[in-house]
Amino acid sequence: MKRVTLAASTTCLALAVVAPLSAHAASHNERAAAPAARASVAAEKARISDMSAALHLGAGETLSVKSIVQDRDGTSHVRYERTFNGLRVVGGDFIAHRNARGAVAGTSGRAAVAVASVSPSLTKSAASAKASARELRSAATTSELVVLVTDHGPRLAYDVLTTGVRADQTPSRLHTFVDARNGKVLDSWDEIADGTGHGVHVGDVELATSGAAPSYSLTNPTTGAHTTDLNGATKGTGTLFTDADDVWGNGSTTDRQSAAVDAQYGADKTYDYYNEVLGRAGIWDTGKGAPSRVHYGNAYVNAFWDGTQMTYGDGINNANPLTAIDVAGHEMSHGVTENTAGLVYRGDAGGLNEATSDIFGTAVEWHAGNVSDPGDYLIGEEINIRGDGKPLRYMDQPSKDGRSRDCWDTTVKRLDPHYSSGPLNHWFYLASEGSGAKTVNGVAYNSPTCDGSTVAGVGRDVAEKVWYRALSVYLTKRSDYPAARDAAVKAAKDLYGAGSAQSVGVANAFSAIGVPQQSETP
CATH class of the missing domain: 3.10.450.40 (Nuclear Transport Factor 2; Chain: A,)
Structure with a gap:
């Protein structure tokens, strides 16, 4: 493995010191957030008949194991997909929560799936x-x-x-x-x-590359993540970026390698965040990285990370690549969502999906510690999508973009997911930093609450871990905001204990965005 300095697209930015992630004393329950031992999917498949009987599934229903999360205390959370009389059930996914003895202690997301007939009238x-x-x-x-x-x-x-x-x-x-x-x-x-957006500004960075003179490749030798150029196409494998002297790009878009540097850096930093902070080894949790495929001559950057495709589109400026750190983390986090809760991209679930990518894109940006693109609670602040120097979204007060909602109500589900994401983004900021006016890492924020309350933050690192556990253990494809509150409060109790300041803070932040108490209490 080599460490090489690479020139990437950059602009004049004030040098900022990135604040470290907030430190919190972990309770004994936080052990669940540590990387869990990989449970055997094969062993779970062998138990499907017993599980079907224990859950009293109806005739014609068949289970398949999608993934397993196993806590250190022996508790396990098995995510299932279902078929009915041989047909795939869309929205029939659910999670069985088993205690250390293997008994089913509860489920999340179950629904009736039986239909009277599987013979269609329509061709x-x-x-x-x-x-x-x-x-x-x-x-x-x-x-x-x-x-x-x-x-x-x-x-x-x-x-x-x-x-x-x-x-x-x-x-x-x-x-x-x-x-x-x-x-x-x-x-x-x-x-x-x-x-959506254009432009990225990661500055001069170090990346791990592969090969030897005169043929180095932009490939991470540990994870296998690599960057290819689509050259105007909207799909395909692209051409792997190679170089004779292992010095990549010139700091501007006149050299296509500069965009490749930014894409590779974003992919590597996203992998590092999930692996080092959340204990997840990539989108599929397999320990493998992924290629980032770049094309900016026709306004495209496609990120293929661990086998999942995300696409960045830019219909405004064809001259610049779209690979800001938070945008890269955002897009690749869609793959994590797809391979955990699988939140569908519409209604409340669509807003939760989009906000999840905003949350983890923000988390990646903070974790990267890049002085040219320091951590903040603004989404796409580097890309200048509207040409006015303003960010794409604001987590402290989402409505500042003119379209997103600060507060949840039953009409939010009618919005485009980019705007119904507002309440959960607002929750993440409030849970992380609290309400009111303050300056964080050199950026001024002023976050209101929907119920007039004053909210004390529990810290960004806590909010990240709570939301990841909610996503990976409790949410299902069509979860709504009330279900998200229950999932997050339960996740906080799992990690930090019932009655903990963290679980109370998480619940208070949901109340502050207009999501009332459900069945789960701190």
Whole structure:
């Protein structure tokens, strides 16, 4: 492994000292946040019949194990997907929580999945016609008969997947669910969650590269993460960046390597954060890194991290790459969400999904400690998306962007996920720093509360760990904000103990964004 200094896109920024993550004395319950021993998926598969009987699942329901989280005290949390009479159940995922003896102590996210018949009245071609996405170019469509769990119960439906390119040049994998009886469109969401912006400013950084003269490659030899150039394409493998002297880029977009440096740095720092802070070895928790694929001549940066694709689109300025540290962490965190709770990209769940990426993108930025892009509670402050020098989103008061909500109510689910993310972003800031006016790491904030209360923060490191445990252990695909409150309070109790300042602070921050107390109390 070599450590080499690389020039990346930069601007004149005041030198700032990045404050360290807040330190908190860990209670005995915080052991659960340590890297857990990898439970055997094979062993869990062997127990599926017993689990089905213990949960009293109905006839025709079959379980498959998606992932397992095992705490040091022997408690385990097994995430399952379901099929019904051979059909995939969309929204039928749930988590079984077992005590150290293996008995089921509770579940999260269970729902009825049985439908009267799995014989459709509608043909696949008719369903595809109903779901036609005319706004997508170069579109290709496939249809799969599934059981869709809705707010009104399970429905036999076609999952019509339309892949193509949107008008703003970003790729799309649009799922449209069409009732297999009457042809009504029941639901839809896009599989590709996209960030927006242009420009990145990480300065001169050190990266681990591979190879030897005259052929070095921009590949991390430990994780395998590497960066390739798509050269104008919107998909494909791209061309691996190589160099003769192991000095990459010139600090400006006149050299395509500069963008590659930024992308590789973002991928490495995101991996480091999850591995070092949360004990998760990559998106799939496999210990492998991922390639970051860069194209900026046609306004694209595609990040492929540990096998999952995220896409950055930029329809404003084609000259600059989009690889700010928090944006890179944001996009790659969509892959973590997909491989944990799998929050769908619509309704409350879509807002929780988008805010989760904002939370961990922010966490990556703080953890990176880069003086050219220091940690803050602003999203995309480096990319100047509107040309006015303002950030894309504000976590202390999300409504400052003109579209996001500060407070949750039942109408938030109607918003685009980029704006329904506001209340959870607000929760994260309040839980981290508390309410009112203050300056943190050189940036002034003033965070109000929705109930007029004064909230004391429990620290950013606590809020990060609590939300990660909520995401990985308790939330499911269609969780809403009230479910998120219960999940976070329960996660805080797991980590820091019932009645702890941390669990009380987490609950108070949810009350402060308008989410009332549910079944779980501090």
